[in-house]
Amino acid sequence: MIKIKKTENQNCIYLTKAILDAAGINVGEDVEVTIQNGRIIVETATQARRRTDLQTLLDMMPDNYEPEEINWGKPTGKEVW
Secondary structure (H helix, E strand, O other), X not given: OOOEEEOOOOEXXXXXXXXXXXXXXXXXXXXXXXXXXXXXXXXXXXXXHHOOOHHHHHHOOOOOOOOOOOOOOOOXXXXXX
């Protein structure tokens, strides 16, 4: 069992090396934390990205979406326009 501990302004859960190894998560790695059905889910950013495919993202676009050209200003490097 793991207890939630309080630091100055955050609540923390300390995970053992064995838990991180079993989950395939490394110290210092970015993770995504979500809530699903009252459970806290911790995934690496790579694992979280794999869950979403292109079609799912396209389905999320509004039906009335119209792409527009954006003027980003004059080139500042070796861009070719």
